[in-house]
Amino acid sequence: MKTTSKTIIALAALIAVSASAEKVAFNQLPTLAQNTINQRKGPDAIKDIELKTRNGVTAYEVEFDRLGFNPKLVVAADGSVIEDHRTRGEMATDNRTLKWDLPNWHRTTLTTNDLPPRVQQTIRNESRGRKVVDIDREKWHGQPVIEVEFQQKGRNAHIYVADNGAIVKDERVGTAPSILFMGTQLEDLPTAAQSKIKEQAGTGKIKDIDKEIRDGRVVYEIEIEPEAGDDFHLVIAPDGVIFKDTRSAVGAPASQLQRGAGSKFTFDQVPLEVQTAINAHGGAAAVIDIEKASSDGKSNFKVRMKPDGAVITLQIAEDGTVVVQ
Template identity: 30%
Template sequence: MNKWTTIATSLLLAGGAAIGVAGATDNGKVSVDESAVVLNTQTAQPAQTENENSPANDETITKEEAIAIAQQVLPGKVKEIEQDSDDGHRYYEIELKYEGKDYDFDIDAATGEVLNIDGNLLRTPLADKMEITAEQAKQAVLDEVGEGRIKEIELEKNRGTYMYEIEVKVHGDDDDWYVDANTGEVLASGNDKRGAEAQSQRTQQADSAERLSVKEAKNIALAHVGQGRVDDADLDRENGRLVYEIEIEQSGGDDVELIIDALTGEILHVDWD
C-alpha cells in the first residue's frame, strides 16, 4: 500500500473523527475531497445513570423511628413489626406488649402519624388524658338510645381519633356505638333503628347540608356491589367529612366494606375482603 492510501485509510479509521471521500488519481496517488470531510467536534457525554432517570422514592420513616413513636404512646416492649400497604398507602403494623396486654399500632410510614391502636386503652395512662370520661361516654349513648344496658366499653384509636366503643343491649339486641373521646360526639352503628333516627336528627342539626339517610346509603352500597346483605352501617366522621361505613356480607361468605360520603352519596373507598 502506498503512503497516500495509508493516509486516507487512517483518516477513515481515526475513531470516527473524520469522514471523507477518497479517490485515486492517474498517477496512483489518493486525493481526499476536503469539502466532504466532517469533523466530529462533539465531546462524548457520560451516560445518565438509572438513579438520575428514576424519580425519587417516597420518604419513609424507618422501623426504629416507628417503634419510637409507638413507645412514646405506650412504653411497652415490641413483639413484632412489619410494613404493609392499603391502596398504595404504606404503614407499619407494630404489636406491643404493655403491662401484660397486647396493643396493635398502625403508623403511617410517611408521616409517622399513629392511625389506629387496637386494644383497650382504658387500662393505660392514656385514659386519663381524654377530655371525655368513660362514664360520660356511657351516659351519652344511653341518652341517645333512650333506654338500654351497657355491656362493655373500650377505648381505642381509629383513623387517627381516640374513641370509646360501647356495646349496649337494646330490646334484646346488642349494638355497638362510638363516642369521640375528646369531643363527646356520639356515632350510632345504625343497627338500632331508633338510635339511628336519633343520630340522624342530631347530625342534621349540626350540619348545614342535608345528609343521606341510612337506608339511602345502604341502597347505594348494594347497587355498587350487586348482591349481598347489609351486615352493618355506621355513621362516622373521617378527616372532617361525614361518612357512612357500610359492611355487606355476600353469599359466598366474603365481606365488602364501603365508605360513602353521607352528604353526596359518593363512594370514597371499597375494600373487598
C-alpha cells in the first residue's frame, strides 16, 4: 500500500498535474493501467479517459459508453483500482486509504438546489424533461464549471455550465457549435500555432480548440468548418508543427504526411502515435533515421534504431501500430 501511494505521488510530481483534467488516449496510459482497464471493461466501449487529481490522488478516470448509463472506472498508474462504478450499486469500501469520491450511480455529488440560481435556470432550460443523473464541480481550462449529465436513450448528454449560467461546453450530439463558448480561444495560443491554424483554416470557420496533453506534450486539437466540404481536425504543437490532419485520409494535403515514400523525417515530424511506438522501443535518442515507406498500398514509417547496441528496424503505421519488427 505504501508503494502504491508513493507511485501516485511520484506521478503527480512528474507531470505537474493541476486540479484540472487532461484528456489522454488509451495507448498513452501506463501498461499496468491498460491491463486493468482491459480486464474490467467487458463489452463496454471507452468513451473518454481523463488524468485527474482529487484529494491529492492522481489517477485515470475512464468513462464507458453504455445505454442510459455511463459508468466510470478510476485506475492508478500502477494498475490498482481506486473506484469502480460499472455496476449499479454501492461500491465496496476501498481497502486502501486513497479517497476519490466519484458519485454513485443513484445519487449526485450536488443537487440543483446547491447551485446558483442562473445555473439552475440553465439546467431547467436544457433538461427538456430528462432526468439529471449527475452534477459535479470540475475545472475547464483552469476555470471552475459545473458538469451536468442528463439521462437519455443512447449516450448520456453532458453540459458544462459557468456560475453565471453560460454554457461553456456542450457534448450533446447535434448541438450547433455557434452557440457554444470555445474552451480555448485562438488568441490564447502561441503565435506560431495561431499562424498555422489561420493558414489551414483559410476562409473557413474555426469551430473548436482544445488544449490536450498527449504523450507528455501540450498539443492543440482544432476543428475547422471549411466553406465547402466536411469539417476536419488538426493536431498542432505550440511551435506550429502539424502532427495530424484528418484531411490526409481523403487525399487533401497534410503538412508532414503528404511527403512520399523515401522522404526522411525527424522524430518530431512524425505523428504522435508513431512517436509513442518509438518511445516504447527505446525512445528518440535511439533513432538512427526515419524514412517514409509503403507496404500493401499503405503508408508507414521505416525506423532504424539502436536502443541496446544492436540496430533494429521497425515499420510503424501512421496509427502507431508496429507492422514489422
